[in-house]
Amino acid sequence: MDTSNVHDQMKSAGYGSLAAAAAPDQPIEEGLCLRTGPWTAEEDSILIDYVNLHGEGRWNSLARHAGLKRTGKGCRLRWLNYLRPSVRRGNITLQEQLIILRLHSRWGNRWSKIAEYLPGRTDNEIKNYWRTRVQKQAKQLKCDVNSKQFQDAMRYVWIPRLIERIGGLPESLPDQPRTCTTTTSEFEYWVDTNFVPKTSASTSSDSYDQVQACSIPTDRTSSGDEFMTYPCSGQYGSENGSGYSQNGINSDIHDFEQIDYCSTGGDTSVENMWNEENIWFLQQQLSDG
DNA sequence: AACCCTCACAACCGCAGCACC
DNA sequence: GGGTGCTGCGGTTGTGAGGGT
Numbered sequence: 001m002d003t004s005n006v007h008d009q010m011k012s013a014g015y016g017s018l019a020a021a022a023a024p025d026q027p028i029e030e031g032l033c034l035r036t037g038p039w040t041a042e043e044d045s046i047l048i049d050y051v052n053l054h055g056e057g058r059w060n061s062l063a064r065h066a067g068l069k070r071t072g073k074g075c076r077l078r079w080l081n082y083l084r085p086s087v088r089r090g091n092i093t094l095q096e097q098l099i100i101l102r103l104h105s106r107w108g109n110r111w112s113k114i115a116e117y118l119p120g121r122t123d124n125e126i127k128n129y130w131r132t133r134v135q136k137q138a139k140q141l142k143c144d145v146n147s148k149q150f151q152d153a154m155r156y157v158w159i160p161r162l163i164e165r166i167g168g169l170p171e172s173l174p175d176q177p178r179t180c181t182t183t184t185s186e187f188e189y190w191v192d193t194n195f196v197p198k199t200s201a202s203t204s205s206d207s208y209d210q211v212q213a214c215s216i217p218t219d220r221t222s223s224g225d226e227f228m229t230y231p232c233s234g235q236y237g238s239e240n241g242s243g244y245s246q247n248g249i250n251s252d253i254h255d256f257e258q259i260d261y262c263s264t265g266g267d268t269s270v271e272n273m274w275n276e277e278n279i280w281f282l283q284q285q286l287s288d289g
Numbered sequence: 290a291a292c293c294c295t296c297a298c299a300a301c302c303g304c305a306g307c308a309c310c
Numbered sequence: 311g312g313g314t315g316c317t318g319c320g321g322t323t324g325t326g327a328g329g330g331t
Contacts, residue, residue, distance in 0.1 A: 038299070038325090060316065072316075077300070080318095112319060127320070128298060136296090 035069045039078055043068060047075055048083055081122045088120025092129050098162050100126055101134070101154055108146075 050066040059072030103114040111123035138145035
């Protein structure tokens with residue numbers, strides 16, 4: 001969807017107004033009314049110019065000095081989610097869907113953290129994706145998105161299936177895996193090695209933040225880790241080893257070394273994993289036990 | 290054509306954490 | 311230590327588009 005169209009349409013529809021009162025945490029100067037609703041092109045321009053001149057941060061003073069009748073929070077949100085040059089628009093690609101699913105299984109609703117591994121994507125966008133697509137499917141399957149049933153569904157069915165859709169299957173596997181040790185996360189292959197998360201992880205006390213840039217945490221042994229448990233050189237599938245291969249699908253992780261997760265182009269997003277075929281397949285798997 | 294429903298998205302809200310005084 | 315203000319995060323809401331009937 002072209003979000004700019006949405007924006008323009010909202011504007012033309014007259015959405016937005018001057019708020020009579022400021023947000024509780026956002027005191028306003030006497031006599032100043034704050035605008036709410038969609039941003040106008042003029043406001044966008046003012047904000048862009050101001051940030052380009054003075055940089056990000058200090059959003060409240062920015063809003064005042066730039067002459068924007070917006071809250072500091074509003075300016076920050078508009079900049080981060082929409083105006084920032086690095087913001088990437090367009091559909092969530094299959095590769096990105098895969099990353100989201102896997103990181104969410106690891107971190108839950110920590111959208112900003114997940115967004116760090118998706119260049120150009122905002123936490124808001126990822127959150128919207130999760131709510132509109134994933135939660136909807138959990139609802140269709142009549143199970144909670146956080147239930148073990150749904151987690152297993154993603155782990156053993158959707159993710160391998162998504163992998164299959166992303167790359168297809170090569171005629172032959174590489175002669176030698178790049179590396180494949182028990183101490184290296186397969187996920188390191190999945191993330192473009194040129195990518196560095198945009199935020200500083202070193203300032204966080206979260207143990208999951210103690211990771212090298214360009215890699216996904218690898219502490220498989222931690223108690224809550226149900227994340228990277230696929231055999232490194234084997235096939236994806238259920239615990240008994242038959243799993244997915246019974247469907248003729250060989251999903252060796254190294255098949256996907258060449259996926260470009262930082263690509264700003266491409267259009268693999270057209271085909272979404274959440275289609276009728278996959279729903280049917282998953283329901284079969286679940287009913288089979 | 291009109292209505293209804295779902296989807297996708299931007300924007301808003303409340304809260305927690307942090308820094309500063 | 312307490313108060314205040316700012317920032318960032320996650321949850322939620324409101325809106326138009328688009329498809330189906």
